[in-house]
Amino acid sequence: QAQLQESGPGLVRPSETLSLACTVSGDSISGRDFYWGWIRQPPGKGLEWIGSVSYSGFLYSKPSLESRVTISVDSPKKQFSLRLTSVTAADTAVYYCARRFGNGWHFDSWGQGILVTVSS
């Protein structure tokens, strides 16, 4: 399994853009069977998939979020990133980066999570 670590600001102002990065170690980021993605969890609530991207940049995202979501991969840095535009308080959550590997959209490696609060 890969090790993943999220980084980024813990506080974002309403209407601004949330930007997070995930650094991958212990495995390649360029494997053709890998998809790198983001899943979030509002405080005290369940899990919500945001989107996943292949190493070549092919993006799948949740339809209700896709107009605001960009996920990209920086292979030399072994990082991938999330940009979520026009945030509101409803975007306050713990954000996890996660890897999809193999046959099926299950996530076998996760970061520890980072709490992002949207507040003025």
Place this chain on the structure above:
Amino acid sequence: DIQMTQSPSSVSASVGDKVTITCRASQDVSTWLAWYQQRPGKAPNLLIYGASTLQSGVPSRFSGGGSGTLFTLTISGLQPEDFATYYCQPTGSFSLITFGGGTNVEIK
């Protein structure tokens, strides 16, 4: 959109007990289903995929079954570290990715 309904939402059990959690899908997902464990303050951890295949490193007391729209996760012989919240997730397509509401396994 597919809906994943877990039951019960919460269960109280003792160390050594056998616990079964149910996940019902609103449409047929064959055996494309995963289960995760999430301990408080931690990230989810993949337990089972393909409805019944144990992820590497997961203890054999965890088992999964079912197909179509009805699935189960069974923990045979609860251990203290198993007290956590469990989620199911369909895995057959990116368009189906959603998580069940979770089942909290609490200490009796």
